[in-house]
Amino acid sequence: MSAFNEVKVFVRIRPTAQFAHELIEYSPDEQTVNVRLSKKSKTAVLNNQMSSWCFRLSGVLHNLSQEEFYQQVAHSVVLGALEGYNGTVMCFGQTGAGKTFTMTGASESYKQRGIIPRAIQDVFHEIDTRVDYSFSVHLSFLEIYNETLVDLLASVKGGQTKHCGTLSVVEEPEGAVSVKGLSLHPVHSEEEALNLLFEGEMNKIIGAHALNKNSSRSHCIFTIHIESRSHARSNAAYVTSKLNLVDLAGSERLSKTGSEGQVQRETLYINRSLSFLEQAILALADRRREHVPFRQSKLTHALKDSLGGNCNTVLVANIFGEAAQIEETLSTLRFAARMKCVRTEPAVNKHIDPALQVQRLQKEIQILKQELFLHNTLADRAGVMYEDLSEAQVALIKSEVQRYLAGTLDELRIESVQQIQAVFAEFKKAFQEQEQRLKEQTSQKRVVVEHTPSTSDAKKPVKEVVGLPASSHQQSVTLGRGKGKKVKESSRKNGHGSTGPGKHLTMTQSETEIVLPPSVDESKESANDEVKMSDIPPSKMEAFEVYKSEGGSELNRILKKNKSVLKERLTQVNNLTGNINSIKWDIDHMKTELQLYKEQRQGKSTSAVGEPVLDAAEVNLLMKLREAKDQYRQHYTELLSTKAEVQYCRHLVDQCRMRLFTDFESWYNESFVLPDEVLSIFKDGGPIRPGLVPLDNDLALRAPHGPASRRNSMGSDTNKPKPLATVTPIRR
Numbered sequence: 241m242s243a244f245n246e247v248k249v250f251v252r253i254r255p256t257a258q259f260a261h262e263l264i265e266y267s268p269d270e271q272t273v274n275v276r277l278s279k280k281s282k283t284a285v286l287n288n289q290m291s292s293w294c295f296r297l298s299g300v301l302h303n304l305s306q307e308e309f310y311q312q313v314a315h316s317v318v319l320g321a322l323e324g325y326n327g328t329v330m331c332f333g334q335t336g337a338g339k340t341f342t343m344t345g346a347s348e349s350y351k352q353r354g355i356i357p358r359a360i361q362d363v364f365h366e367i368d369t370r371v372d373y374s375f376s377v378h379l380s381f382l383e384i385y386n387e388t389l390v391d392l393l394a395s396v397k398g399g400q401t402k403h404c405g406t407l408s409v410v411e412e413p414e415g416a417v418s419v420k421g422l423s424l425h426p427v428h429s430e431e432e433a434l435n436l437l438f439e440g441e442m443n444k445i446i447g448a449h450a451l452n453k454n455s456s457r458s459h460c461i462f463t464i465h466i467e468s469r470s471h472a473r474s475n476a477a478y479v480t481s482k483l484n485l486v487d488l489a490g491s492e493r494l495s496k497t498g499s500e501g502q503v504q505r506e507t508l509y510i511n512r513s514l515s516f517l518e519q520a521i522l523a524l525a526d527r528r529r530e531h532v533p534f535r536q537s538k539l540t541h542a543l544k545d546s547l548g549g550n551c552n553t554v555l556v557a558n559i560f561g562e563a564a565q566i567e568e569t570l571s572t573l574r575f576a577a578r579m580k581c582v583r584t585e586p587a588v589n590k591h592i593d594p595a596l597q598v599q600r601l602q603k604e605i606q607i608l609k610q611e612l613f614l615h616n617t618l619a620d621r622a623g624v625m626y627e628d629l630s631e632a633q634v635a636l637i638k639s640e641v642q643r644y645l646a647g648t649l650d651e652l653r654i655e656s657v658q659q660i661q662a663v664f665a666e667f668k669k670a671f672q673e674q675e676q677r678l679k680e681q682t683s684q685k686r687v688v689v690e691h692t693p694s695t696s697d698a699k700k701p702v703k704e705v706v707g708l709p710a711s712s713h714q715q716s717v718t719l720g721r722g723k724g725k726k727v728k729e730s731s732r733k734n735g736h737g738s739t740g741p742g743k744h745l746t747m748t749q750s751e752t753e754i755v756l757p758p759s760v761d762e763s764k765e766s767a768n769d770e771v772k773m774s775d776i777p778p779s780k781m782e783a784f785e786v787y788k789s790e791g792g793s794e795l796n797r798i799l800k801k802n803k804s805v806l807k808e809r810l811t812q813v814n815n816l817t818g819n820i821n822s823i824k825w826d827i828d829h830m831k832t833e834l835q836l837y838k839e840q841r842q843g844k845s846t847s848a849v850g851e852p853v854l855d856a857a858e859v860n861l862l863m864k865l866r867e868a869k870d871q872y873r874q875h876y877t878e879l880l881s882t883k884a885e886v887q888y889c890r891h892l893v894d895q896c897r898m899r900l901f902t903d904f905e906s907w908y909n910e911s912f913v914l915p916d917e918v919l920s921i922f923k924d925g926g927p928i929r930p931g932l933v934p935l936d937n938d939l940a941l942r943a944p945h946g947p948a949s950r951r952n953s954m955g956s957d958t959n960k961p962k963p964l965a966t967v968t969p970i971r972r
């Protein structure tokens with residue numbers, strides 16, 4: 241079935257010997273009905289221009305047996321219901337046109353049985369063939385009489401109903417509707433279901449009528465509720481559906497039927513509810529309409545999900561074929577044509593059984609745990625636990641986190657997700673406690689006095705004082721632009737008591753005065769400081785220059801010194817390399833010359849013991865060669881040692897630079913970025929302690945000798961050195 245379906249609309253013409261062929265014509269394709277009203281027609285109330293209508297429908301069914309009619313109209317809807325699609329088959333039309341005959345059939349003949357008994361038979365027949373599924377079927381039978389909901393099976397035992405009292409239509413999630421209080425009767429066979437149908441039929445309200453001696457005076461909705469589950473073991477999903485078989489009360493004209501009293505009252509109700517049904521259909525057919533007035537009557541409300549929901553809907557328009565009824569026939573066909581424009585969106589009603597789903601998931605967890613155990617065993621982590629942590633384990637994690645935050649524990653051992661969660665929970669708790677403490681401290685310490693400046697005060701600078709005695713405000717504070725981010729004490733700015741970069745910044749007015757009672761420490765620290773304020777923090781470049789000349793001057797001096805030592809050592813390396821290469825060249829040259837001497841001497845002068853006799857020039861050359869080799873070794877050793885020094889110097893320069901940057905960042909954040917509340921946490925002490933770190937004199941390159949031992953004391957060198965000049969090794 242497609243995503244969107246048009247409602248299928250069939251016309252059924254009640255057989256008659258006086259069929260008005262001159263007025264009603266249906267085409268051979270059996271999908272079109274033409275209605276003509278001639279001027280001569282007694283009942284014609286329409287003008288000449290509007291005397292002919294053509295209605296295109298899903299089928300015009302005339303002289304069809306009940307079986308043929310069922311197969312064409314209802315069989316596919318019944319099959320859909322067994323698949324999980326809701327279905328509705330509804331008969332509409334004039335009193336006596338054959339709605340009940342179509343829906344229930346003639347009681348005197350089995351062959352003449354209508355859609356409901358055939359649908360029941362179809363359902364149970366299909367259930368028998370679908371052996372892979374288990375089905376449960378329930379029935380309900382609702383009557384709407386004079387806008388009152390009546391349970392036609394209320395008197396039957398064994399029904400299930402969740403609510404007692406008056407029946408009411410209730411809306412369920414996703415646009416479905418149900419009738420609260422309506423009894424649902426489980427049925428296991430066609431016979432059981434038919435018995436309930438007959439029982440309900442007996443309770444229907446029927447009255448004698450001019451056009452029908454057994455006229456239905458109410459709307460009746462017979463519903464087959466189907467639930468099916470696959471026999472596949474682990475399948476927690478199941479589908480449900482409702483098959484609504486609706487026999488509407490007949491539309492009629494009071495004037496025509498001459499009804500009086502009770503029947504007249506019923507007729508008024510019937511006509512009113514059918515008129516609301518038409519309005520709902522009109523709204524549904526017009527796709528631009530957002531609101532559909534379903535709640536105007538019990539009938540439209542009860543049929544809400546059948547008309548505009550996820551349902552396969554079929555309308556049977558029952559008409560007379562006689563000339564006398566042509567106006568009602570026209571009106572029924574108009575309704576049918578509108579209904580054909582309504583679209584529904586059939587969808588299978590899938591559900592998940594929570595109990596089965598839990599069982600399935602538990603089994604899955606079990607398997608996953610086994611797999612995890614196997615994996616951990618193979619990865620040598622067999623001891624890792626995945627169960628909930630015990631109180632003792634939680635307490636241990638808590639103490640470890642506290643030690644970690646206090647800095648007495650370097651690492652937290654994490655082996656499972658449970659642990660991670662517990663650790664994070666502890667972190668969160670610690671953070672919240674700290675925050676709470678902070679709030680309490682702030683509320684105790686801070687007294688904010690809002691001050692609205694008088695006209696005369698408006699142009700004067702207004703003061704903001706942080707932690708200073710009231711008497712010292714005026715001398716100690718100059719104000720920023722008002723919306724300024726921070727006001728910092730200069731002692732914090734430079735970290736070593738000197739004036740920070742605040743002095744470079746613009747000072748203007750603020751509009752509030754905040755007076756704080758001083759703490760002892762704060763008053764001590766700030767009493768002599770001139771506080772300068774700015775609304776925008778200085779650029780980092782600018783601030784860095786200031787920092788290097790003030791708070792970070794000592795570190796900067798050491799860095800510069802280290803750099804110059806490094807430069808000196810690099811020059812030495814380059815000089816030594818040059819020397820070594822030139823000695824090597826000399827050595828090679830001398831070796832070539834000696835080789836020549838050796839060749840010239842070949843077979844000539846030898847001593848008494850057979851050794852070659854060297855001349856003075858050759859001896860001289862040999863001595864020079866030895867000297868050059870000694871020199872080479874000496875320079876080479878020196879080069880190695882200088883290179884080691886270069887490495888070490890480079891390491892220290894990098895460390896100095898890092899330290900300068902880190903300290904600058906802390907100083908910058910404390911001076912311009914971090915809120916006072918955070919800074920006060922640091923002041924009060926605690927595990928977190930960013931900020932200025934005392935200078936470490938070990939970073940100074942006082943005596944760059946013995947590089948190996950110093951390098952060890954500084955830890956491993958992770959920075960890559962620049963390549964130095966290379967030397968050519970000599971063969972010894």
Ligand SMILES: Nc1ncnc2c1ncn2[C@@H]1O[C@H](COP(=O)(O)OP(=O)(O)OP(=O)(O)O)[C@@H](O)[C@H]1O
Nearest residue numbers: 254255335336337338339340341452455456489490
């Ligand atoms: N297609 C048909 N073939 C044979 N008989 C029919 C057919 N349609 C209707 N009838 C007969 O017409 C009479 C009236 O039909 P029916 O009771 O079904 O009308 P109705 O539309 O339900 O009327 P009401 O709205 O008053 O209940 C019945 O006796 C019924 O057997």
